[in-house]
Amino acid sequence: MRIGAVTFPGTLDDSDTLRAIKASGAEAVALWHGDADLRGVDAVILPGGFSYGDYLRAGAIARFAPVMDEIIAAARGGMPVLGICNGFQVLCEAGLLPGALLRNAGLHFVCRDQWLKVENNTTAWTSRYDAGAEIIVPIKNMDGRYAATKSTVDELEGEGRVVFRYTGGNPNGSLGDIAGISDPTGRIVGLMPHPEHAIGALTGPSDDGLGMFLSVLDSVVAA
């Protein structure tokens, strides 16, 4: 089982993502933004950070990296893809997920441990969670306010594609307290909070994030 994590210029959380992949028991494969090569991975994670300094818009330039052509094609073919924070922004800019992430409503960089409710435990990245489970993982971003047209939000809600919802306070003004969403197949998921920073008590507030890395192993085995 090979799970890749992409490094763009300005990516920060690739190391922790690779560490979390290893902790799940999979082989962690470093992928490079400039290489149009997925190195035979079974799933891909786009980690957080500030690719290209968030110039223009968060994720807007990374979306055109050579590795993204491969990821977009593989994702459309059914490969599981997870975007965390800046990775979520990249997936939205690439059109793999609907909507956009805008400047936090309070204009603060929010950095704290955040409670989330797992609203959908049937996606490729959430099957290890109980339905309605509440988990705590770090959140740290400036542009985390989920925005989309009303029809898009209605569609996401109606189809159960709101995967994670903020509980205990909305940190950024996201519509519907949305923290993470999926594509219609449940194989492409993006969320603003950071599961890779919550895989053990030594370095995080919990090990609640590990479930996402374990879930995708199940989905790849089942596929």
Next chain:
Amino acid sequence: MARVVVDVMPKPEILDPQGQAVARALPRLGFDGVSDVRQGKHFVLEVDDAVDDETLHRIAEGFLANPVVEEFVVRRVQA
């Protein structure tokens, strides 16, 4: 060569907390009478004559703006 300006603004229905913060700061600076501020981006492009309007539209729609949350206007300001 031509100079082209692309103005990108958040759609009216999209919350613009940066614009609101600017609007709230103005009275503190002694400027009254400004009821609302919206903040956007202003791009100035120097383009070859061979670049047609349709290409400029694609640049604006596909890259400079995110049509999910932003609207844009493309203007040639100098022939």
